[in-house]
Amino acid sequence: MRGHMIRPDPVCSDKKLPALSTFCVFSFQESNTSSVQAVRCVLKLTMKLIILNDYDQASEWAAKYIRNKILLFRPGPSRYFTLGLPTGSTPLGCYKKLIEYYKNGEISFQYVKTFNMDEYVGLPRDHPESYHSFMWNNFFKHIDIKAENAHILDGNVADLQAECEAFEEKITAAGGIELFVGGIGPDGHIAFNEPGSSLVSRTRVKTLAKDTIMANARFFDGDLSKVPTMALTVGVGTVMDAKEVMILITGAHKAFALYKAIEEGVNHMWTVSAFQQHRQTVFVCDEDATLELRVKTVKYFKGMMHVHNKLVESLPQEPKKN
Amino acid sequence: MPSNGSVSDAPITQFINCRILRDHKLQREDLWVREGRILDPEKLFFDELGYADERVDCEGSIIAPGFIDVQINGGYGIDFSRVSEDVSGGVSFVAKKILEHGVTSFCPTLVTSPAAIYHKVLPQVKVHNGGQHGAGVLGFHLEGPFISAEKKGAHPEQYLRTFRSGGVQDLTEVYGSLDNVAVVTLAPELANSQSVVRELSQRGITVSLGHSVANLSQAEEAVQHGASFITHLFNAMLPFHHRDPGIVGLLTSDQVPAGRTVYYGMIADGIHTNPAALRIAHRAHPSGLVLVTDAITAMGLPPGHHTLGQQVIEIQGLHAYVAGTKTLSGSIATMDMCVRHFKQASDLVLLDDAINVKATFISGEEVWRKEP
Numbered sequence: 001m002r003g004h005m006i007r008p009d010p011v012c013s014d015k016k017l018p019a020l021s022t023f024c025v026f027s028f029q030e031s032n033t034s035s036v037q038a039v040r041c042v043l044k045l046t047m048k049l050i051i052l053n054d055y056d057q058a059s060e061w062a063a064k065y066i067r068n069k070i071l072l073f074r075p076g077p078s079r080y081f082t083l084g085l086p087t088g089s090t091p092l093g094c095y096k097k098l099i100e101y102y103k104n105g106e107i108s109f110q111y112v113k114t115f116n117m118d119e120y121v122g123l124p125r126d127h128p129e130s131y132h133s134f135m136w137n138n139f140f141k142h143i144d145i146k147a148e149n150a151h152i153l154d155g156n157v158a159d160l161q162a163e164c165e166a167f168e169e170k171i172t173a174a175g176g177i178e179l180f181v182g183g184i185g186p187d188g189h190i191a192f193n194e195p196g197s198s199l200v201s202r203t204r205v206k207t208l209a210k211d212t213i214m215a216n217a218r219f220f221d222g223d224l225s226k227v228p229t230m231a232l233t234v235g236v237g238t239v240m241d242a243k244e245v246m247i248l249i250t251g252a253h254k255a256f257a258l259y260k261a262i263e264e265g266v267n268h269m270w271t272v273s274a275f276q277q278h279r280q281t282v283f284v285c286d287e288d289a290t291l292e293l294r295v296k297t298v299k300y301f302k303g304m305m306h307v308h309n310k311l312v313e314s315l316p317q318e319p320k321k322n
Numbered sequence: 323m324p325s326n327g328s329v330s331d332a333p334i335t336q337f338i339n340c341r342i343l344r345d346h347k348l349q350r351e352d353l354w355v356r357e358g359r360i361l362d363p364e365k366l367f368f369d370e371l372g373y374a375d376e377r378v379d380c381e382g383s384i385i386a387p388g389f390i391d392v393q394i395n396g397g398y399g400i401d402f403s404r405v406s407e408d409v410s411g412g413v414s415f416v417a418k419k420i421l422e423h424g425v426t427s428f429c430p431t432l433v434t435s436p437a438a439i440y441h442k443v444l445p446q447v448k449v450h451n452g453g454q455h456g457a458g459v460l461g462f463h464l465e466g467p468f469i470s471a472e473k474k475g476a477h478p479e480q481y482l483r484t485f486r487s488g489g490v491q492d493l494t495e496v497y498g499s500l501d502n503v504a505v506v507t508l509a510p511e512l513a514n515s516q517s518v519v520r521e522l523s524q525r526g527i528t529v530s531l532g533h534s535v536a537n538l539s540q541a542e543e544a545v546q547h548g549a550s551f552i553t554h555l556f557n558a559m560l561p562f563h564h565r566d567p568g569i570v571g572l573l574t575s576d577q578v579p580a581g582r583t584v585y586y587g588m589i590a591d592g593i594h595t596n597p598a599a600l601r602i603a604h605r606a607h608p609s610g611l612v613l614v615t616d617a618i619t620a621m622g623l624p625p626g627h628h629t630l631g632q633q634v635i636e637i638q639g640l641h642a643y644v645a646g647t648k649t650l651s652g653s654i655a656t657m658d659m660c661v662r663h664f665k666q667a668s669d670l671v672l673l674d675d676a677i678n679v680k681a682t683f684i685s686g687e688e689v690w691r692k693e694p
Contacts, residue, residue: 126362126365132364136364136367136368137364141352141363141367147367147368147370147371147372147373150367
């Protein structure tokens with residue numbers, strides 16, 4: 001039996017919050033357990049704002065969400081789960097949790113393909129600050145992902161343009177991205193799509209904005225001259241093509257960017273705002289990141305947490321490990 | 323699953339659940355080895371799309387590089403300075419036994435002996451790598467006979483020599499061939515020693531200063547000619563004096579040529595050197611410290627009388643004296659005891675927190691493991 005119920009959100013009648021329209025689509029399917037049923041009664045075509053108390057809880061929620069997505073997908077030798085991945089300090093906690101779930105036997109990355117968002121141009125691959133090194137040290141070396149399934153743009157090839165095009169082709173060949181996980185810069189950028197980037201852009205070479213170089217200087221001994229000035233990055237359009245997008249935003253220094261991204265209009269100066277027009281976006285934040293939002297917005301989404309938390313409940317044990 | 327074979331098809335071993343010494347700290351990291359070389363796993367992952375064929379679970383142990391003992395006179399009843407029927411057999415026997423102490427390479431040491439001994443013993447042992455058979459031999463350490471009579475320690479006086487034939491000539495007379503020699507200890511105050519220091523250094527043989535009454539300038543001159551090591555610091559040399567620090571002064575000397583380090587051996591058995599002196603040396607020049615055992619025949623044997631070179635030694639507990647005297651004669655401490663004592667003040671060793679050796683590997687291959 002299938003039922004559809006569309007309930008217009010009372011909040012969206014408030015003209016000040018046009019971006020937060022939420023449509024609830026319920027579909028009833030035959031399932032055995034109530035939590036699986038709840039997960040399948042998922043709010044589709046949604047923007048969800050998930051607010052946790054602190055960084056650790058936000059990281060854990062995000063990791064559980066990813067874990068459940070992969071498990072429900074049931075990846076296998078002819079059916080890979082494609083995951084887009086970010087770098088930086090924000091996702092570190094999430095990676096640690098995913099590693100923990102792998103070590104517990106809850107999840108395997110054997111049939112997962114990953115595509116990283118970006119990489120510096122001209123930085124040696126084994127430099128401790130390259131995104132290759134970041135992914136190896138913080139994620140890949142701790143899990144069972146196959147090297148040939150971990151894709152990161154190479155910022156040291158002769159033809160950067162060809163590298164970008166090849167990356168787009170690899171994503172297409174893999175069947176598109178199921179879930180793209182990303183972060184947000186203090187200037188509202190996603191990946192290295194700096195303010196002013198086209199919202200339909202594809203993977204390409206970008207010159208980094210001053211804000212970004214300053215934010216990254218702390219990884220290069222505080223020396224601005226050591227920070228690379230160019231990077232290869234997936235485009236806003238590339239991420240928009242993903243079936244689902246999850247943005248991690250933690251810390252007070254990201255609060256203004258979050259406000260611009262979800263309480264103001266879609267604008268290429270705050271490129272994360274493009275995801276207001278994506279079918280299925282999840283913003284996972286901590287309290288500090290909501291400091292610039294309206295109290296009304298925060299209360300509304302906090303009130304939904306009991307529903308959203310069902311998405312991260314442990315799934316029933318399957319006899320066959322994925 | 324092995325790599326894509328773009329670099330090598332050899333199997334890769336991954337040591338997991340271990341702590342390794344990196345950047346002067348113990349860190350929880352896996353260690354990857356292929357064909358006796360440590361791999362960069364990041365390169366392996368991204369370049370070769372490779373990962374381990376075999377995993378060794380270290381159960382939380384510390385992995386340390388295999389210990390190298392550059393001063394060991396024998397052990398387990400074997401005396402390297404005594405001619406026997408089977409010199410190389412004796413060296414091999416000790417080489418196998420010291421794996422238990424985590425030693426993966428060593429320099430069999432000969433104390434002051436008559437020329438005949440050197441001519442017989444030296445040609446019988448070649449430099450070779452370690453493996454299942456035992457620790458690798460880096461070359462002989464010839465401690466004497468060109469040393470000071472006043473600081474002979476346990477060395478027999480009748481066989482001490484000076485460079486009376488001019489220097490290099492004496493080397494050939496006494497030692498014969500220097501092909502398998504890694505280190506020579508001599509006293510730099512002896513006349514004609516400077517040309518000897520130069521000659522040995524040019525041949526790639528480490529010149530070590532010891533059993534000497536040299537003052538600091540004589541020692542510095544030797545370093546400038548190529549000397550780079552000090553034999554058991556504090557022992558068999560003039561004590562540190564604030565107006566003439568002697569050989570000990572090399573630790574902080576400003577006359578050491580740029581880019582060169584003077585290393586110093588220390589016997590950290592708790593007997594040869596007071597722990598406070600050990601700490602002073604370490605704090606003055608931490609990067610030069612080399613732990614040695616200076617172990618003798620009796621190492622590994624029960625208390626009683628034993629021979630060392632041409633002399634008789636007496637074991638009392640952990641002390642080894644020249645029989646009938648109170649002159650220390652080498653030590654019977656093992657290398658892991660020294661490391662442990664020092665901590666309390668690939669070639670690889672697995673250690674637990676108390677620095678007890680659990681297993682020894684050479685070139686990634688396990689060559690000894692402690693019985694549970």
